[in-house]
Amino acid sequence: MRKAILAALTTAAILAPLGPPAFAHGSADSLREAAPRYLRIGSAVAGGGHHVDQPYPDPFPNDRQYRRVLAREFSSVSPENQMKWEFIHPARHEYNFGPADAIVAFARKNGQAVRGHTLLWHSQNPAWLQEGTFTKAELRKILKDHIFTVVGRYRGKIQQWDVANEILNENGEYRQENIFIRELGPGIVADAFRWAHQADPHAQLFLNDYGVEWPGVKVDAYATLAQQLLAQRVPLHGFASQAHLSMRYGAPDQLAGVLQRFDDLGLKTAITELDVRMDLPASGVPTAEQLATQATYYKTALDACLAVDGCNSFTIWGFTDKYSWVPVFFPSEGAATVMWDDFGKKPAYFALKKTLAEAPRRR
Numbered sequence: 515m516r517k518a519i520l521a522a523l524t525t526a527a528i529l530a531p532l533g534p535p536a537f538a539h540g541s542a543d544s545l546r547e548a549a550p551r552y553l554r555i556g557s558a559v560a561g562g563g564h565h566v567d568q569p570y571p572d573p574f575p576n577d578r579q580y581r582r583v584l585a586r587e588f589s590s591v592s593p594e595n596q597m598k599w600e601f602i603h604p605a606r607h608e609y610n611f612g613p614a615d616a617i618v619a620f621a622r623k624n625g626q627a628v629r630g631h632t633l634l635w636h637s638q639n640p641a642w643l644q645e646g647t648f649t650k651a652e653l654r655k656i657l658k659d660h661i662f663t664v665v666g667r668y669r670g671k672i673q674q675w676d677v678a679n680e681i682l683n684e685n686g687e688y689r690q691e692n693i694f695i696r697e698l699g700p701g702i703v704a705d706a707f708r709w710a711h712q713a714d715p716h717a718q719l720f721l722n723d724y725g726v727e728w729p730g731v732k733v734d735a736y737a738t739l740a741q742q743l744l745a746q747r748v749p750l751h752g753f754a755s756q757a758h759l760s761m762r763y764g765a766p767d768q769l770a771g772v773l774q775r776f777d778d779l780g781l782k783t784a785i786t787e788l789d790v791r792m793d794l795p796a797s798g799v800p801t802a803e804q805l806a807t808q809a810t811y812y813k814t815a816l817d818a819c820l821a822v823d824g825c826n827s828f829t830i831w832g833f834t835d836k837y838s839w840v841p842v843f844f845p846s847e848g849a850a851t852v853m854w855d856d857f858g859k860k861p862a863y864f865a866l867k868k869t870l871a872e873a874p875r876r877r
């Protein structure tokens with residue numbers, strides 16, 4: 515009984531909006547303080563993935579200054595890699611919960627929500643899964659057990675789960691690289707949502723993808739899928755745009771309209787992985803003009819979320835260039851985050867803070 519009451523209180527604490535700020539918004543010292551209570555401001559928590567090959571120790575456990583900024587600035591955290599299959603489920607009968615547990619504990623200590631990332635994806639799956647030979651029934655059981663084990667472990671401690679990540683390609687078709695979709699058919703997506711909901715009835719369950727920042731076939735396909743899932747009473751609660759932006763392709767000036775389309779279906783929306791990369795000059799240092807343009811991209815994305823009633827979470831994919839994934843994947847681009855390597859703040863940081871401070875306190 516005591517356990518049940520504690521669990522209920524914990525869940526209520528996670529799902530409740532942040533308490534009232536004890537300062538004038540305009541003079542807020544951090545993004546989280548500047549933000550209205552209805553909006554979580556998040557960052558990815560650097561670790562695993564590309565960091566493994568970099569000449570520094572794993573960031574989150576080893577960089578105290580990094581953790582201090584993470585706690586100060588953000589009211590939500592997303593494990594960058596630490597809850598992905600290859601990390602958390604390295605062998606068929608072995609889970610590695612330590613790093614994810616540490617992030618969840620950190621979040622609770624610092625009054626932060628957690629976005630769980632991710633349960634059904636084509637990438638960063640362990641070799642035992644990707645290269646294994648399983649019957650359809652075995653594969654289905656593997657996914658079901660994984661979802662019950664991972665979602666169940668953090669039951670009541672996760673605000674939102676990216677249940678299905680990047681399941682459609684740019685033509686709006688199911689990605690055949692996704693082993694579960696290829697082998698079991700697209701119906702497995704609905705099952706993943708049902709299992710996640712059973713494992714944690716309070717978590718908000720999301721579709722999450724990139725390339726959905728402008729209207730087009732991919733957005734159309736997600737809207738159709740969302741409508742189908744909702745018609746089947748599948749526990750789908752939200753649609754998220756990752757928003758990995760490049761200054762080569764223009765500002766996300768239609769993102770509000772895209773999010774509104776899903777809001778109109780009755781879904782929550784979120785921006786989950788925002789960053790804004792740019793082509794670096796030979797010096798490697800962005801020009802003042804580039805930084806100003808970058809700031810407008812960040813602000814446009816935030817304005818889109820603020821404009822849509824059900825957009826309740828705004829997350830950037832890392833806050834310091836020191837640990838950004840961008841230069842690893844796009845060698846001539848970089849400077850994609852809101853802080854320099856030494857945590858100095860860029861114009862994009864100040865643009866976000868000012869926009870948050872000026873946002874309506876209520877919707």
Ligand code: G3I
Pocket residue numbers: 562563564565566567594595637638724756787839842
């Ligand atoms: O798979 C290889 C492995 O075979 C090799 O031994 C190892 C060492 O070189 O590298 C492994 O690949 C790495 C992978 O993480 C798996 O750990 C890549 O080099 C590394 O670049 C990769 O980085 C992560 C990436 O997801 C993988 O897709 C990044 O840290 C992470 O920031 C990034 O995050 C994704 C989101 O989850 C989903 N949306 C897009 C976003 C950016 O790509």
